[in-house]
Amino acid sequence: MSTIYELTVEAVEAGDVITYHPVRLANALGITDVNRLAIEVNTALSKALVTIYPHDPLAQVILGDPQMLVMDDRGRIYIGRYHNGRPSLLRLYDPASGSAQRLLLFGTTGAGKSTAGQIILAAMKRSGIAVIYGDLKGGQSAPEAYGQTGHGSDGNVAWRVTTQEGVMAQLRTTWLTMMDRQERYSRMGRSKFLKDRPDPLIYQIIDEANRLLEKGAPYRDEATFYIKDIGRTGRSLGVGIGLFAQAGHLEEMGGSDTLRAMLKEGEVILLRWTSSMMKQLVTDGLLPAGMVLSPIPKYAGEVDLVSQFDEEHDDDDLPGTQGTAYNVNGRYPSSKMRFWNIGSAMPTEGLDPMILDLYGPGAPAEIEEAAWDLIGDAYGQRLDGIEAYRAMFPEPEEDEDGEGGGGGGRKKKSGGGIRAASPVPASMPTESKPRSRTIRDRVQAVLDAHDDPLDALQILELVNADGDRPVKLGSVRNALTTLKG
Ligand SMILES: Nc1ncnc2c1ncn2[C@@H]1O[C@H](COP(=O)(O)OP(=O)(O)OP(=O)(O)O)[C@@H](O)[C@H]1O
Ligand SMILES: [Mg+2]
Incomplete structure (x- = not known):
């Protein structure tokens, strides 16, 4: 049987709000696997839509063709889908206002941040966006996102670094590029950024950003300054910023209220969280007040008790829920979505050919030549580590x-x-x-x-x-x- 049931629930009286507990609701409905339930509420919390599926609707979220990752004419990329098959879209650019965005990808360890990140990076490459990518896990997060070695060379991002010093050099480079655009655009009498006319959209992405911004991190204050300024000024200059982080560790997000306020305006995607993280996100105002999100369990499928005397029991691993998330600024903020399931089923030795396919062959977009002189050698030679740092500072x-x-x-x-x-x-x-x-x-x-x-x-x-x-x-x-x- 593959019937899908959809229930519409309404608050009894005006002013009442709907609250729910997904597990209790599943119990009441006699459903053992809570992942078969999809619950969405409207912003007023006066109405809810409960959908009951015969199987977990997000178990298989397959990307038919990497070409689907290309940004649409409204500046959005297709990152995955909702339970009902509708696309989950992430805005990278607003053609009407000419602005770049700030992206935030939060989740606890293993929730799927870096993999979701690869989907976004691949979409960026395919959309002609120049990506400056720092991976503070020493390059382990997304090995397929390898950088160019110099102008015009092959690569999946324009510049990748794997050290804190490298990220600092990148931040200053991105910032200088932004300053250069500001000057050039004002000379041209231009008030808006126009993608590829003539400059590309640029994104500075930092994976494991918590390592850069947490208390005691060596470049915390300086990094906060650059991130804040890029976030504030870069928008209208076609320079966006994206941070992937374990939010719990961002406690004092660079210790800056301005940074927090700025990030609040960004595009937030929330992968599986821990309870302390959720508290933090709500206190920091990163989630809209009153937003109810049912937790994302670690495993999909029915988690049952097994007696030690049960010899029949087979000890199969349950499928995980990695890549399941809430796209907080998307069309359906209270509805779970799942990122495309990407990569080979079994880990490969070396770079995963299926992930490389997402990016496609050839050279990625780069920072415009007009800025090369000003931004100097760290970018020109794609330096990393202390060498990159010394070139920029x-x-x-x-x-x-x-x-x-x-x-x-x-x-x-x-x-x-x-x-x-x-x-x-x-x-x-x-x-x-x-x-x-x-x-x-x-x-x-x-x-x-x-x-x-x-x-x-x-x-x-x-x-x-x-x-x-x-x-x-x-x-x-x-x-x-x-x-x-
Ligand atoms: N969209 C996805 N498609 C396929 N597999 C995924 C997806 N997301 C996550 N995974 C699986 O889950 C594992 C953990 O994901 P990932 O490394 O992206 O998490 P993370 O949040 O970056 O973790 P960490 O905090 O350790 O960096 C991956 O190795 C991969 O096997
Ligand atoms: Mg990671």
Whole structure:
């Protein structure tokens, strides 16, 4: 039998609200597997729709063709579906206002954040969006989201890093790109971002963002500044931001109310949570007040008691619910959706060919050439780690007469002009040697070797003649500002 039953429930009196407990409701209806029930309520909580399925309707959510991931003309991507087969859509761009979005993907460990993330990243590649991706799990989260090695090269994202220093370099790069657009667009007399005319939509994505923003994290304050500013200013410049995190750990989300307020306006997707996480999300206002969401169990199917004397019992694993979520800003916020079930059934050695297929072949969209000079080498050479960090945050020189505050590179508030050097946190790992000399060292060497005054272009030429890796004018300028006493 495959009959589907649909019940409409209404509050008895005006002003009454419907509350429910899915397990109790299932019990009352004589249903042993709560996943066969879908319960949706309207925002006023005065009406509910209860659908009873013969089987878990979200057990198999298959993406027919990766081409379906391409963003539609209203700026939305198709990330999965609801119990009733309707598409679950995530907005990346609003063509009417020309704005990029802020994305938040929350869930406890193993809930499916990184896998959902791969669906989003693949959709971004297919939609011509330039993705700057940081994976703070050392590159384990989404190995198929490998980055380009340089301009025009093959890759599934434009730039991937796997360290906190790399993410900081990315944040500053994204921020500089945004500043460059602001200046260029205002010169063009343009008030709105128009996708691909001429610049691509850009997204800065950080997986395991909690590691960057949690208390005691080495770059917490600086990261908060950049994320906040990109979130605030990037919208209308075609620069979006996406954070994937275990929300419970974001307790003080960079310790900033502004950041929290900004994220509240974002597109929130909530995967399986823990009770402490839910409390946090509600207190932080990340979920609309009064929103009732029935919990997502860890396993699908009937969880029954088994006596130790029951010898017939087969110990089959229950299917998991990974990728099941609430798309809080979607069309049906109180209805469970499930992300596409992606990847090979069995883990593969190396990159999963089925996930690679999602991205499709070829080079991804990149940050526009107009910004390359300004943003410099960390992006140009797709650096990571301390090398990327040093390229973007050259250490300020201590004054010769000792007036440099005694702590060259100590923590101080960032956010100055475009080329101002930003702070190097006190906890910066100074022992770890960069693979090669920093650009600042090389510029210094050129200056030391020449008594005559040199302009930036001459310095650039001399630095590039020193046999080390090639650098851009922007990086030389960046280094010069920190070398001036
Ligand atoms: N949409 C999906 N399709 C297929 N498998 C999935 C999906 N989502 C999650 N999984 C499975 O669940 C496992 C855990 O998912 P994932 O690594 O994405 O979770 P996570 O929330 O990022 O966890 P962590 O906190 O450990 O980083 C994956 O290895 C995968 O096997
Ligand atoms: Mg993960």
